[in-house]
Amino acid sequence: MSATDQEIVEAVLAGEQHRYAELVERYRGKIVSYVMRMMGNYDDAVDLSQEVFLKAYTALDSYRPQYPFTAWLFRIARNASIDELRRRRLTMVSLDAPVATGEGEMQRDVAADTPGPEAMFLEGEARSEIEQAIYDLPDKYREPLVLRHAAEMSYDEISEALELPLGTVKTRIFRAREALRGNLERSAEGSAGPTPGAEGR
């Protein structure tokens, strides 16, 4: 029988630091997936996920065991992702701004090496059209979708994590799916080989 999240937290807070590994083990897949789908770059997502687990460790005594550990952990992951995306966008803006030099203004030649997810596809990583379609979704649709499919959260948990009414969460997830469905059907038609059980509409 494995310990509950709350039991592990209690043990870690009582001084058994090594037991925190159980929580990392338990949620690494969901956190990395979530952050990856928010950021768009695997290495960055792994780095940021490590930060998330580290932040969660240092703030562990502020966790209230009455609430689900996942909701608390995802709030940290979410804030970290939002901060990082905001930082990148600021970096992009400031890198694009002309630099005043002695010989007048010149454009910086440093390309924005830390783009947001929309631009990540240009990096040349092998990425399917549907994957890119996920990144192309506006944040407000992408995030609940990612929480549902990457983090495997329930609608209730998503509603709590995003502080949105349940109805809004459902609507956004359905709209996101609708947008992707068309994309997936098109990519399925284009792919080689027979489409399994071609759906008649």
Next chain:
Amino acid sequence: MNRHEPNRDMLSAYADGVLSPDAVRSMEQHLVECDTCARALESEKRFLTRLDTLAHVVPPADFVNAVMGRVAQHPVHRPGNAIPWRAAMRYGVAAALVLAVILGGGVTWMLGSGTLQNAQPGAVVAVGISSAAGLAAGAFTTLRDFVSQGFVVLEAVAQLLWRVTLLAAGAGWMIQVTLLLLTVSLNYAFTRLVLNYQRRN
């Protein structure tokens, strides 16, 4: 059954298990009768599985070790670390204020009625301070761990101290017993209050 376009959102919600029991029942009835929707549901399930697969990212094999390596550089959580000092301080101050008002009133009355003739002003102040400390300690004792137990000891010492001071001041046993009962009952009331507050949070 008339021909119709399947309601994708309903099918999506059904496949996701977020329809109300009533809606599930009528959906299942309909699925038996309607081939179009039954096929659309199969396609919806495949689509959702595809989204799960797409969204999920596998963390690198050394992820847990990397996190734990960084966690190890942070201090181990200790039971005493978790005390919400600020909240505890507020309780302590509130407790001391209430006692000061009650004791102040009581002492003024006793001085007026001549009961405390023999007591020196210094002794009366000592009683007030040590009792306030005792009550504040009572508030602390409701916080888990050994640090709060240290406060219990402190409280006991404080109680002893003020009773001895009173004795030296020549106050009669009636005053001692009255003040003691007052402190104990206030202490109890505050402990209950704090416990209730903690349970609700």
